[in-house]
Amino acid sequence: MNDFIFFFNQVIIGGAVLGSIYALGAIGVTLIFGILRFAHFAHGDMMTMGAFFAFVLAGLFAGMGIVTPVPTGFLVLPIAMVIAAAAAVGIDKGFYAPLRARGARPVTLLIASIGVTMMIQGLIRLFFGVETRTFFATEPKGLIRIELPFEGVTRPISFTEPQVYLIVLTLIAVVALHVFLTRSRLGKGMRAMADNPDLAQVSGINTRLVVRVTWIIAGGLACMAGTMLALDVTLKPDLAFNIILPIFAAAIVGGLGQAYGAIAGGFLIGFAETLAVFNWSVLLRPFRDSLPEWFEIPGSLSLVQSEYKLTVAFIILVVVLLVRPTGIFKGAST
Amino acid sequence: MTQRYLVAFGGLFVLIIGVGMLMGAPFTVRLMVEAFAFALIAMGLNIQWGFGGLFNFGILGMLMVGGFAVTFISYPINPDFWGSGGPAMLGRTLIAAAIGAVLIVMAHRVQRLGITGKWRATVIVIAWFVAYIIFRSQMDPAARLIISEAGWVGGLGLPVVLGWAFGGVLAAIVAFFVGKVSLGLRTDYLAIATIGIAEILRAVIKNVEWLTRGTLTVSPIPWPVPDPLAFQAMGATPVESFIYARAGYLALVVAVVALALWLIHRAYMGPWGRMMRAIRDNHIAAGSMGKDVKGRQLEIFVFGSVLMGIGGAILVSFVQIFDPSSYQPIHHTFLIWVMLIVGGSGNNFGALFGGLFIYIIWILSEPLAQALFMVTSGFSEDMGWGAIPDIEARSVQMRVFVLGLVISIALRFAPRGLLPEVIKRHD
Amino acid sequence: MSLVELRDVTAGYGGAPILNGVNIEIDASDIGVIVGPNGAGKSTTLKAIFGLLTVTSGTVTFADKNITNSDADRLVPLGLSFVPQEHNVFTSMSVHENLEMGAFIRRDDISDTLDEVYEMFPDLKAKRRQHAGELSGGQRQMVAMGRALMSKPKLLMLDEPSAGLSPRYMMEIFEQVVKINARGVGILMVEQNARQALGFATKGFVLANGQNRFTGTGQQLLDDPDVAKSFLGG
Incomplete structure (x- = not known):
């Protein structure tokens, strides 16, 4: 039983946390692709940038002596998201909109997003240096342990307080997005534009407004994902740059342009990573006595070594691209 | 048009002389060696993107492959490895890999037995899984043995220039397989696929410690020309020895670049180049006229990667250390894209110019930013606001920002680059 | 005039x-x-x-x-309202949503116009929850015309x-x-x-x-x- 709790802690909780982050990032990537038709490589850095906004705000709050039972990082999240959304709209106005106005091809926008990546990375390091920071320098990181009332069970189910907030907030964000896309006029306009941009224009849908809303949502969710990732682990300048590819993997697995696919893809990649590096011999140990004698349980029985954890996402990405480039759920039309 | 070239390359020359006077000769010659190596890589990307319209975001992978190749070829032989059971175990691993490959090929052909659709897919997945298990069952003990008894396999102790050539060959082999599986994809998917494959390559090269020493790094890798120590042994002062040795290296690199430039230029002006442009500008029309579009694209992807592999090898043997963890997408993929876009995609001389110019800017941004910070810091101290902390660490980061700004400005105001593609019309 | x-x-x-x-x-x-x-x-x-x-x-x-x-x-x-010849419906959206998109510029109550369109094309009313991409060519043309009429x-x-x-x-x-x-x-x-x-x-x-x-x-x-x-x- 202890071994199963170990499995639960490692794979289920770990995968859900990772999957939440990937899903939030992938929604932004997939919305931008759906509306503007380009792969936005600077998305990871928008996540990091959002996390730094939250970090600065949390510092200000702490300086003002505001202490609540909620970790300050989560408390400032709404404000940071507003700032990040504004920054995303500004980045679009400054760097992408002029190229679109010229009628540039999507690939030019992709290259432009590399420029934006480099500028954001440069600026973050310029202002904050390269060191690793934590949101929990002044307050404790709550640890939750649930002891199971079974005989012989000594290992508790354990997770941290930020992880609880993280998963709950992701669920709220996903439900809110669903309501927005299916109930509101603007949300439906967004889906219409992703479906058929020319017809959307002919129908009188204000495409400039839709583009702005797309950046607001993508920027806000990126900030949310980045901050929560930093709250779960630590805050580094290359925090999200390293996970931009799993995020793309999630968006592609779900079918680029499809918001629900991105959510499913995010969790799929998250669980695939934790499952692939999990040492399966742990689960065989309880059956030690019932196994034949010649069978010796190896010390390590994981699918891949933990150094290759991120590689799992890339392999899924490449395989999906080659076998079903339109995503595993439903073919996106472009 | 000629005037534009004169201004560009003349300006570059003046810039280099200026750098030389400001920073000293040893620094400048080092800068030029690296700049020419990057120019070679940018020319490789120009073949892929400028001529072929193939988006490659996995340049980093090709550079690592080239770097590994020259390390393996030119580093001295490791007698511990050859005296251990390692070679035999590696032989068995090779056999295991071959068995796995046969299994996979057989699984792909099961439709001949009447197994099709979902069942065939299932068989293929199982075959891959079994092949993977077979391979790992031999690979893991071999790797453990080599690491414990010999550290790693070591090199072959062959001439460095041969290592450069092998860098090109190995990159070509890798590019062939990468291209074979991914070139059918649309541009943005191709970008993501290539960056994904490059990251897989990076993870593998970084972690196969028995073959590459991974994060432990390999050094010193020998030079193809007499190194500074050789000149010092002949009585040169340290500064002189650096200048002579690096100048010798520079001459060799410039020769390689010139040769590559000449070969590409000839090919591009000929019928081969015309066909390439036709495919890039309208691959559907080219395909309907009976051109083998896929085959030609694969060709171009491989050719471009050869230059990248050689460039990667030149860079590694110059710094004399192969450190897989030093490879970063910004430095080894995006930087080269900036070079090509700013220089002029589709134009060999644009790639050459962009490579040299952007590398100089990239390197100079740091001291320039530092100077700028010093002035600002002094000013703010005078005003009583205190000095700027960590100026040195921050200056290094300035160059990433500067590069991002440069490519943004270029895309906005000179989207075809400083030396644009010359479009010839034959009608 | x-x-x-x-x-x-x-x-x-x-x-x-x-x-x-x-x-x-x-x-x-x-x-x-x-x-x-x-x-x-x-x-x-x-x-x-x-x-x-x-x-x-x-x-x-x-x-x-x-x-x-x-x-x-x-x-x-x-x-002005325009029905293009091809790609004239939002295939991934329901018939009802297609019509709503035609009224995107309107801020007033659109239910009367909706009723008019459904009256004009009774086929569409039965399929209002279906994705436009699943309809036949003739039905799609009706969705497209209905969408164009929604802006009055x-x-x-x-x-x-x-x-x-x-x-x-x-x-x-x-x-x-x-x-x-x-x-x-x-x-x-x-x-x-x-x-x-x-x-x-x-x-x-x-x-x-x-x-x-x-x-x-x-x-x-x-x-x-x-x-x-x-x-x-x-």
């Missing part, structure tokens, strides 16, 4: 112009039909009115307002509404066009089935090589032996 008027319009996609001085005038009570051989610039004329390509000379006026080269999303609020247009422009449809659907679409016109909506349409369309047209325009060849009422054009010989296949 004419509803829409094109005066000597020259337009193209940047290369050689496709329209070389086209003149068209439609009143709110008119059903205008543009016919002509392939490549004559029929669809281009509609696109030029809707600002989807650049008018290089000449003027387009709508209800006495100069709308030459206006963006499409400014024209819809003025009362003064002028409805249709690009080959009967293309690829069975005769049954073609007749139904044409019947609805006449009914829509009877409610005071001006119609300007491009048609390949020239004989049928000119039969109910109040104004007909024969274009060739981007210029007007013949203009008259639908019946006049049908009776004109030159038109019949050159453009209506004898």
Whole structure:
């Protein structure tokens, strides 16, 4: 039983946390692709940038002596998201909109997003240096342990307080997005534009407004994902740059342009990573006595070594691209 | 048009002389060696993107492959490895890999037995899984043995220039397989696929410690020309020895670049180049006229990667250390894209110019930013606001920002680059 | 006062112009039909009115307002509506949502207009929850026309509404066009089935090589032996 709790802690909780982050990032990537038709490589850095906004705000709050039972990082999240959304709209106005106005091809926008990546990375390091920071320098990181009332069970189910907030907030964000896309006029306009941009224009849908809303949502969710990732682990300048590819993997697995696919893809990649590096011999140990004698349980029985954890996402990405480039759920039309 | 070239390359020359006077000769010659190596890589990307319209975001992978190749070829032989059971175990691993490959090929052909659709897919997945298990069952003990008894396999102790050539060959082999599986994809998917494959390559090269020493790094890798120590042994002062040795290296690199430039230029002006442009500008029309579009694209992807592999090898043997963890997408993929876009995609001389110019800017941004910070810091101290902390660490980061700004400005105001593609019309 | 008027319009996609001085005038009570051989610039004329390509000379006026080269999303609020020939529904959205998108510019209650459209095309009401991409060609054309009507247009422009449809659907679409016109909506349409369309047209325009060849009422054009010989296949 202890071994199963170990499995639960490692794979289920770990995968859900990772999957939440990937899903939030992938929604932004997939919305931008759906509306503007380009792969936005600077998305990871928008996540990091959002996390730094939250970090600065949390510092200000702490300086003002505001202490609540909620970790300050989560408390400032709404404000940071507003700032990040504004920054995303500004980045679009400054760097992408002029190229679109010229009628540039999507690939030019992709290259432009590399420029934006480099500028954001440069600026973050310029202002904050390269060191690793934590949101929990002044307050404790709550640890939750649930002891199971079974005989012989000594290992508790354990997770941290930020992880609880993280998963709950992701669920709220996903439900809110669903309501927005299916109930509101603007949300439906967004889906219409992703479906058929020319017809959307002919129908009188204000495409400039839709583009702005797309950046607001993508920027806000990126900030949310980045901050929560930093709250779960630590805050580094290359925090999200390293996970931009799993995020793309999630968006592609779900079918680029499809918001629900991105959510499913995010969790799929998250669980695939934790499952692939999990040492399966742990689960065989309880059956030690019932196994034949010649069978010796190896010390390590994981699918891949933990150094290759991120590689799992890339392999899924490449395989999906080659076998079903339109995503595993439903073919996106472009 | 000629005037534009004169201004560009003349300006570059003046810039280099200026750098030389400001920073000293040893620094400048080092800068030029690296700049020419990057120019070679940018020319490789120009073949892929400028001529072929193939988006490659996995340049980093090709550079690592080239770097590994020259390390393996030119580093001295490791007698511990050859005296251990390692070679035999590696032989068995090779056999295991071959068995796995046969299994996979057989699984792909099961439709001949009447197994099709979902069942065939299932068989293929199982075959891959079994092949993977077979391979790992031999690979893991071999790797453990080599690491414990010999550290790693070591090199072959062959001439460095041969290592450069092998860098090109190995990159070509890798590019062939990468291209074979991914070139059918649309541009943005191709970008993501290539960056994904490059990251897989990076993870593998970084972690196969028995073959590459991974994060432990390999050094010193020998030079193809007499190194500074050789000149010092002949009585040169340290500064002189650096200048002579690096100048010798520079001459060799410039020769390689010139040769590559000449070969590409000839090919591009000929019928081969015309066909390439036709495919890039309208691959559907080219395909309907009976051109083998896929085959030609694969060709171009491989050719471009050869230059990248050689460039990667030149860079590694110059710094004399192969450190897989030093490879970063910004430095080894995006930087080269900036070079090509700013220089002029589709134009060999644009790639050459962009490579040299952007590398100089990239390197100079740091001291320039530092100077700028010093002035600002002094000013703010005078005003009583205190000095700027960590100026040195921050200056290094300035160059990433500067590069991002440069490519943004270029895309906005000179989207075809400083030396644009010359479009010839034959009608 | 004419509803829409094109005066000597020259337009193209940047290369050689496709329209070389086209003149068209439609009143709110008119059903205008543009016919002509392939490549004559029929669809281009509609696109030029809707600002989807650049008018290089000449003027387009709508209800006495100069709308030459206006963006499409400014024209819809003025009362223009356009049904493209292809890709004219949002395939991943339900029929109902497609109609809602037609009313995107409206801030008032759209339920009356919705009822009107469903009354006009009863087939759609039954399929209102279905994705437009799952419908047949004729039903899609109805969704497209319904979507265009949702903005309460003064002028409805249709690009080959009967293309690829069975005769049954073609007749139904044409019947609805006449009914829509009877409610005071001006119609300007491009048609390949020239004989049928000119039969109910109040104004007909024969274009060739981007210029007007013949203009008259639908019946006049049908009776004109030159038109019949050159453009209506004898």
